[in-house]
Amino acid sequence: MATSWTLPDHPTLPKNKLVAVVVLDGWGEASADQYNCIHRAETPIMDSLKNGAPEKWTLVKAHGTAVGLPSDDDMGNSEVGHNALGAGRIFAQGAKLVDAALASGKIWEDEGFNYIKESFAEGTLHLIGLLSDGGVHSRLDQVQLLVKGASERGAKRIRLHILTDGRDVLDGSSVGFVETIENDLAQLRGQGVDARVASGGGRMYVTMDRYENDWDVVKRGWDAQVLGEAPHKFQSALEAVKTLRAEPKANDQYLPPFVIVDESGKSVGPIVDGDAVVTFNFRADRMVMLAKALEFADFDKFDRVRVPKIKYAGMLQYDGELKLPNKFLVSPPLIERTSGEYLVKNGVRTFACSETVKFGHVTFFWNGNRSGYFDETKEEYIEVPSDSGITFNEQPKMKALEIAEKTRDAILSGKFDQVRINLPNGDMVGHTGDIEATVVACKAADEAVKIVLDAVEQVGGIYLVTADHGNAEDMVKRNKSGQPALDKNGSIQILTSHTLQPVPVAIGGPGLHPGAKFRSDIKTPGLANVAATVMNLHGFLAPDDYETTLIEVAAK
Ligand SMILES: O=C(O)[C@@H](CO)OP(=O)(O)O
Ligand SMILES: [Mn+2]
Ligand SMILES: [Mn+2]
Numbered sequence: 412m413a414t415s416w417t418l419p420d421h422p423t424l425p426k427n428k429l430v431a432v433v434v435l436d437g438w439g440e441a442s443a444d445q446y447n448c449i450h451r452a453e454t455p456i457m458d459s460l461k462n463g464a465p466e467k468w469t470l471v472k473a474h475g476t477a478v479g480l481p482s483d484d485d486m487g488n489s490e491v492g493h494n495a496l497g498a499g500r501i502f503a504q505g506a507k508l509v510d511a512a513l514a515s516g517k518i519w520e521d522e523g524f525n526y527i528k529e530s531f532a533e534g535t536l537h538l539i540g541l542l543s544d545g546g547v548h549s550r551l552d553q554v555q556l557l558v559k560g561a562s563e564r565g566a567k568r569i570r571l572h573i574l575t576d577g578r579d580v581l582d583g584s585s586v587g588f589v590e591t592i593e594n595d596l597a598q599l600r601g602q603g604v605d606a607r608v609a610s611g612g613g614r615m616y617v618t619m620d621r622y623e624n625d626w627d628v629v630k631r632g633w634d635a636q637v638l639g640e641a642p643h644k645f646q647s648a649l650e651a652v653k654t655l656r657a658e659p660k661a662n663d664q665y666l667p668p669f670v671i672v673d674e675s676g677k678s679v680g681p682i683v684d685g686d687a688v689v690t691f692n693f694r695a696d697r698m699v700m701l702a703k704a705l706e707f708a709d710f711d712k713f714d715r716v717r718v719p720k721i722k723y724a725g726m727l728q729y730d731g732e733l734k735l736p737n738k739f740l741v742s743p744p745l746i747e748r749t750s751g752e753y754l755v756k757n758g759v760r761t762f763a764c765s766e767t768v769k770f771g772h773v774t775f776f777w778n779g780n781r782s783g784y785f786d787e788t789k790e791e792y793i794e795v796p797s798d799s800g801i802t803f804n805e806q807p808k809m810k811a812l813e814i815a816e817k818t819r820d821a822i823l824s825g826k827f828d829q830v831r832i833n834l835p836n837g838d839m840v841g842h843t844g845d846i847e848a849t850v851v852a853c854k855a856a857d858e859a860v861k862i863v864l865d866a867v868e869q870v871g872g873i874y875l876v877t878a879d880h881g882n883a884e885d886m887v888k889r890n891k892s893g894q895p896a897l898d899k900n901g902s903i904q905i906l907t908s909h910t911l912q913p914v915p916v917a918i919g920g921p922g923l924h925p926g927a928k929f930r931s932d933i934k935t936p937g938l939a940n941v942a943a944t945v946m947n948l949h950g951f952l953a954p955d956d957y958e959t960t961l962i963e964v965a966a967k
Contacts, residue, residue: 414748416756418951423964426950428922429822429872431863432831434496435856436489436769437838439881439912440470446887446895446906448846449837452853456861460876460917466928469936469961470913473880477937479504479744480546486579486909487880488547489772489838490694492938494744496879497751497777499942499957502744505693505727506546512741513556519564523724523740530687530722531565537682539572539636539701540691540726541614542588545579545908548619548694549726551588555595557691562604566687570609570680571596572636574618575652577663578842579908581888583656585663589648608648609680610635613666615802619697623712624767625799629700630713635668638716639678643669664842664907665802684720689740695729695780696771702729702736732782746779748954750942754829755785759949762821763790765833766810767797772879773833791827793817803839804848808855811836815859822866828949834859837883844905849883864920873920873948877941881910916941916961918948926965936961 420426435457443450449457461468475483478491479502491504503511512518527536538557541549558569571592575585592608599606612618618632635641645651651669655661670678682688688705692698704710705723724738731743755761763773774792775782784790795810795817803809811834821830840852860876867874888904890896895903918927933940943953943960953960 416753418753418757418946418954421947421950421952424924424927424947424950427828428948429827429867429870430829430945430948431818431822431867431872431874432829432945433860433863433874433876434493434773434833435837435860435876435878436772436833436835437841437880437882437909438856438878439473439884439910439914441881441884441910441912446846446885448841448849448883448886449853450884452850452857454853454857456857456864460919461915463919467919468915468917469929471916471940472935472937473878473914474911477501477935477939479507481507481510485546486911488909489769489879490696490776492879493772493776494746494779495938496877496941498746498749498779499939499953501937501939501958502746504744506550508744509553509693509726509741513553518740519560521740523738526738527687527689527722527724528565530685531567534685534687535568535570535680536561536566537570537572537609537636537680537686537688538691539618539688540574541576541619542573542592543576543580543584544588545576547579547909548692548697551591554592554691557689558595558599558606562599562606567604569599569604569606571607572609572680573611573648574614575611575663575666576614577907578614581904582662582664582844582907585652586649586656589652593647593649607679608671609678610639610641610668610670611648611651611666612668613662613664615664616666617668618701620700621696622767622771623700624797626700626712629704631668632701633704633713633715635670637682637719639670639681641668641670643667644672644676645669646672682719682721686719686721688721688723689726691726693726693741695727698725699729699735706736730782731780743780749777749779750946751778752785753954754946754949755789757951758789759828760789760826762793762818762827762830763832764793764795764814764817764821764830766795766814766835768839769833769835770794773831777831802843804843804845807836807840807848807852809836809839809852811855811859815862818863819866822863822870822872832863841882841886842907844886844907846886849886853883867920871921873918873922875916875918875941875945875948877916878914879938881912881914884912885910914938918962924964927962928965929961930963933959933961
């Protein structure tokens with residue numbers, strides 16, 4: 412049936428008010444203690460939203476099944492968070508889709524696997540991706556099943572190119588994950604399969620850049636994975652990770668690239684003509700750059716030196732419009748009819764802005780994993796260039812001020828009905844595990860919110876301030892009773908990852924109908940309820956299949 416794009420009018424809420432949608436990345440709600448950087452930072456604006464009118468501030472779920480993840484033990488992340496915020500419905504996400512395809516065995520029957528399988532007789536199967544059980548970009552148990560399943564279906568030579576994590580999991584956990592996969596590979600070798608780790612490196616320094624912030628990151632990976640060249644050479648992956656971690660200031664996220672070599676010093680697993688390659692991350696943003704390097708004939712981002720003729724498949728397809736990669740093992744979620752598309756088609760002129768490292772979050776993820784404009788005459792997306800080549804604790808203010816100023820200008824220009832932004836600080840600096848820097852980051856985000864809300868005030872607009880998942884509000888690993896969990900040396904363990912905490916949603920502004928307030932009758936409100944809410948703030952009712960709105964209008 413053809414989609415009817417016309418949204419019904421909201422019975423009471425007016426149209427043509429400017430609506431500012433502000434997403435604080437990695438800004439959850441947690442009890443106040445010294446590891447809660449949001450609590451420790453001076454955040455007068457966010458505090459005033461929370462402590463102001465109780466019916467204009469609420470908490471929503473941002474993790475687990477509320478955002479389409481396999482279970483409520485799964486922390487939230489930007490991809491699923493922004494998908495839910497923008498789409499207004501809960502879609503089974505990559506992690507869950509891969510689980511299902513593995514459980515049913517469908518993954519082995521579909522086109523993607525059969526395509527790479529053609530190389531098994533003569534070539535090597537290479538698997539490239541993030542090795543951890545974080546469940547944000549990939550999951551170790553899925554990789555284990557993939558290796559096992561491929562070997563049972565004819566792969567005789569398997570090479571793993573691993574990226575160490577320390578961002579979705581504790582720093583230092585790379586050693587255990589490498590041990591686990593090395594055990595699996597040793598078992599396979601016992602069964603006559605030539606299976607080894609061939610290369611590696613830390614995810615933030617090797618391969619997993621995003622939104623084209625720094626192609627050097629991808630090049631370092633290419634050199635190790637494809638060309639078999641890296642500054643560090645080891646005979647085993649375990650030795651590599653342990654040795655490189657022992658360097659001063661080393662951590663899993665930023666390990667330098669390494670290759671595994673044989674006794675003669677030759678790399679054991681460069682990618683050559685006739686091989687098959689699978690990038691096993693299900694999440695797109697940090698794999699799509701490598702996918703381009705592997706698949707595009709015309710490519711000028713770095714000198715690939717040698718471009719092997721391979722059969723390549725992604726775990727998922729990472730970009731539906733570019734059809735990239737062309738082959739994939741599991742179909743990605745099909746997220747259509749997003750709130751952004753509806754609103755633009757109903758005349759809402761839209762501005763979206765963040766800095767590079769989060770730019771795709773308020774555009775690509777928000778719009779259901781779709782790049783570009785729905786209607787370029789009504790939309791403007793601005794990317795503020797991020798710093799590259801640094802860890803963000805060195806510049807914790809990031810580009811918050813620039814994003815806020817561009818957004819203020821957009822609001823005051825009168826050219827837009829919606830401005831939508833992501834402020835990355837709490838998340839990006841939270842991931843470094845640097846508590847003092849994260850406190851500075853949270854303050855900077857709060858200052859940016861002030862600039863935006865002041866502009867909303869000036870034009871008589873409305874704001875909705877929320878977050879995509881937690882991070883900065885809890886920087887320590889905790890035991891079941893909520894106390895910091897100590898490691899075997901009796902030290903606390905810094906939490907670099909996202910959390911399971913709920914996130915705030917605050918509404919207000921002079922344009923907000925005086926009777927508008929949060930409902931108390933929604934059982935478990937989540938991020939997917941925000942889209943219908945924003946549509947209401949623009950004076951529309953959401954489509955029937957959207958998760959219900961968070962607000963109601965009391966007669967006044
Ligand atoms: O940096 C990233 O890739 C993830 C954590 O793995 O964070 P976010 O989901 O906030 O983008
Ligand atoms: Mn995020
Ligand atoms: Mn994050």
